[in-house]
Amino acid sequence: MPLIGSHATVAGGLATGGLGYAAEVGAEVIRVFVSSPRGWAAVQRHPKAGLCLDTCHLFAAGHDLTAPGGVAAMLDELGTAAGPATETAAGTSGRARPPVRLVHANDSLLGCGSKRDRHEAIGAGQIGTGPFRELLAALPDVPFVVETPGGKAGHARDIATLRGLR
Numbered sequence: 001m002p003l004i005g006s007h008a009t010v011a012g013g014l015a016t017g018g019l020g021y022a023a024e025v026g027a028e029v030i031r032v033f034v035s036s037p038r039g040w041a042a043v044q045r046h047p048k049a050g051l052c053l054d055t056c057h058l059f060a061a062g063h064d065l066t067a068p069g070g071v072a073a074m075l076d077e078l079g080t081a082a083g084p085a086t087e088t089a090a091g092t093s094g095r096a097r098p099p100v101r102l103v104h105a106n107d108s109l110l111g112c113g114s115k116r117d118r119h120e121a122i123g124a125g126q127i128g129t130g131p132f133r134e135l136l137a138a139l140p141d142v143p144f145v146v147e148t149p150g151g152k153a154g155h156a157r158d159i160a161t162l163r164g165l166r
Contacts, residue, residue: 050101051078054147055108056120056126059111062113065131075138103144105132105162121148123160133165 059065063074078100107125109118123129135146146158 036121043096048139050099051100053078053135054102054104054106054117055131056104056106056117058113059108060110060114060116060118064112065127065134066112071131071134071138100139100142103135103139103142105135105144105146105158106148119148121150121154122146124162129161129165132162136162 064070107120107122107127109120109125110116111126146155148158
């Protein structure tokens with residue numbers, strides 16, 4: 001399975017489950033998740049359970065991935081909520097890694113905290129390329145898929161951009 005691809009390319013072969021959240025409800029879902037680790041503990045018992053992070057959703061919900069340390073802070077917050085993990089993320093000084101199984105890599109047309117899910121091409125929106133470089137380094141074995149505008153040609157550009165950031 002390719003580690004970076006379009007949604008159709010990667011998701012068709014994805015065998016693990018995931019838990020995501022919608023940006024339209026803003027930060028509330030992630031706050032509930034973070035403040036209720038017992039909820040995650042119940043889900044975590046399933047061997048295929050894991051998280052699907054959508055970069056646009058996270059940004060729209062108010063996680064400023066562009067701020068210095070923003071990506072690490074978001075992963076730390078998820079790691080704390082998810083509880084002890086046996087894996088650690090590369091370059092994170094041994095901090096617990098949240099059980100991320102998939103990343104939907106999307107830049108955001110709108111600003112941080114907008115509570116609106118408006119995808120943009122990688123590097124062309126408000127997130128930029130830096131946070132994607134950090135996520136790729138922190139989650140080296142996690143598949144990244146693009147759900148960006150532009151059809152197949154746009155997806156090919158975004159995949160090439162992500163591969164160049166690795």
